[in-house]
Amino acid sequence: MIDLNEIGKSLKEKIARAGEQPGHSTGRIVYSGDGIIKIAGLSDVRYNELLDVRGGYRALALNLEHDSVGAVLFSGEDKVRYGDYVYSTGKAVEMKVGEALLGRVVDPLGGPLDGLGEPEAAETRPVEFPAPAIMDRAKVDKPLQTGILAIDSMIPIGRGQRELIIGDRQTGKTAIAVDAILNQKGENVVCIYVSIGQKASSLAKTVNVLRAGGAMEYTCVVCSTADDAVPLQYIAPYSGCALAEYFMYRGKDVLIVYDDLSKHAAAYRTMSLLLKRPAGREAYPGDVFYLHSRLLERAAKLSAEKGGGSITALPIVETLAGDISAYIPTNVISITDGQIYLESELFNSGVRPAVNVGLSVSRVGGSAQRKAIRQISGQLRINLAQYRELAIFMQFGSDLDGQTQKTLSRGAKLTETLKQKQYRNYTVREMIVLLTVAQSAVIDEIPVKKIAGFNEGLLAFMRADKASLLGDIDPDAAVSVGLREEILAAAREYMQYAFGGEDADV
Numbered sequence: 001m002i003d004l005n006e007i008g009k010s011l012k013e014k015i016a017r018a019g020e021q022p023g024h025s026t027g028r029i030v031y032s033g034d035g036i037i038k039i040a041g042l043s044d045v046r047y048n049e050l051l052d053v054r055g056g057y058r059a060l061a062l063n064l065e066h067d068s069v070g071a072v073l074f075s076g077e078d079k080v081r082y083g084d085y086v087y088s089t090g091k092a093v094e095m096k097v098g099e100a101l102l103g104r105v106v107d108p109l110g111g112p113l114d115g116l117g118e119p120e121a122a123e124t125r126p127v128e129f130p131a132p133a134i135m136d137r138a139k140v141d142k143p144l145q146t147g148i149l150a151i152d153s154m155i156p157i158g159r160g161q162r163e164l165i166i167g168d169r170q171t172g173k174t175a176i177a178v179d180a181i182l183n184q185k186g187e188n189v190v191c192i193y194v195s196i197g198q199k200a201s202s203l204a205k206t207v208n209v210l211r212a213g214g215a216m217e218y219t220c221v222v223c224s225t226a227d228d229a230v231p232l233q234y235i236a237p238y239s240g241c242a243l244a245e246y247f248m249y250r251g252k253d254v255l256i257v258y259d260d261l262s263k264h265a266a267a268y269r270t271m272s273l274l275l276k277r278p279a280g281r282e283a284y285p286g287d288v289f290y291l292h293s294r295l296l297e298r299a300a301k302l303s304a305e306k307g308g309g310s311i312t313a314l315p316i317v318e319t320l321a322g323d324i325s326a327y328i329p330t331n332v333i334s335i336t337d338g339q340i341y342l343e344s345e346l347f348n349s350g351v352r353p354a355v356n357v358g359l360s361v362s363r364v365g366g367s368a369q370r371k372a373i374r375q376i377s378g379q380l381r382i383n384l385a386q387y388r389e390l391a392i393f394m395q396f397g398s399d400l401d402g403q404t405q406k407t408l409s410r411g412a413k414l415t416e417t418l419k420q421k422q423y424r425n426y427t428v429r430e431m432i433v434l435l436t437v438a439q440s441a442v443i444d445e446i447p448v449k450k451i452a453g454f455n456e457g458l459l460a461f462m463r464a465d466k467a468s469l470l471g472d473i474d475p476d477a478a479v480s481v482g483l484r485e486e487i488l489a490a491a492r493e494y495m496q497y498a499f500g501g502e503d504a505d506v
């Protein structure tokens, strides 16, 4: 007997499933606006799963609720409509990884932004990935040289460390990160520059600098500009980190810059508010700490059994009016292993890089510092602090005794020595020369105004005429008394030559 009811039921079921992709569940959009969609009927979907929207658009499932799924669209926010079908994919968001990405400028999903075609990467990695376990980590013991004297001497960074660069707008934050990348030339370090929500023009400038400096050979730029969809800005740092992990788990050292996490937090806030999640302090959602902690925990130095690779992270955070106690700055300060604090006042008074030495620290890099640098920069912080304290008193203009005058003059000259132009990185040996001279009696004979020129000239002189002495300096051994004398003798020789023997003090 043919049961018509039975046939009718089975036909209805088939019709209901029409348009469905095999193996995955299907739902339909019941709300769409501001890049956010709500989907009803999507039964089998996980948090952070990639969704396919009819028309070839992609979305990220973020809110799993009782009767609907809230998702953010990566593209096509003005194209998707009420009633469109949405398919689950069973996959997380993935980033293309591989050597092919070096030298490229890509979006957070690995798509090309430099007009050079799709990167030929065979592999992908999920953008969200668990951080290495405690037992898989090793102590940070190798330096990551930035080439910036003030940083390498007083706030040293080790491979596998997370060091925050924090400061107001236009204080040279990006400049430090870019100089650090440029300095990795020939050091066998892969660099990744993640740009989050920056102006396209600033980003173009940075890419040009990297290209001109020959740094693109070992660098990948992952970017989402200010006019990209908010979800792209949100996943950009995780995508960059996935690429970094590809290299780290192959035993390589990686330097990754997140420029900047304030804009990242703002993008996440926008998304959360649109998804109608409850807002907390400064209108950020409650999980904004986790947003950055899970990202920065992925930076690590792996143990030898795990290949010994590392990810050094330089997150950047922008402050408002120097307020480092705001929500995002305090969060990120507590997650990182130290911070480089840049100050507008210093920057404007010509101290560039505008590092506030008193408020900057590196909690793990010290043990990774090269021995010679460690030896001769031991007193730097104290000397500078003493100088600054005295300099404030000096404004009252009382008579100064000899010792005070000396501290003041040495301090001023040390500050002058620590000033450094952009793209003028020093090698470790050059740093040793500069620091040795700046803390010796030789410097007393040079007026403050001439220090910058003297240092530059001295290094050129050493490279040309004293190459063997420069070569004799071993960064991994203590500077012996003999070597110190030789360096100072060379400095005196150059001074004779530069100033013609005239004693030019102030």
Ligand code: ATP
Residues within 6 Å of the ligand: 167, 168, 169, 170, 171, 172, 173, 174, 175, 176, 318, 352, 353, 420, 421, 422
């Ligand atoms: P933003 O907040 O816009 O991102 P930022 O803090 O990243 O700014 P940079 O863009 O790095 O700052 O630098 C601001 C300006 O200062 C740039 O024009 C840069 O060339 C200049 N600058 C940075 N560092 C130095 C330096 N050491 N010497 C001279 N000029 C510098």
Ligand code: MG
Residues within 6 Å of the ligand: 173, 174, 175, 259
């Ligand atoms: Mg910047």
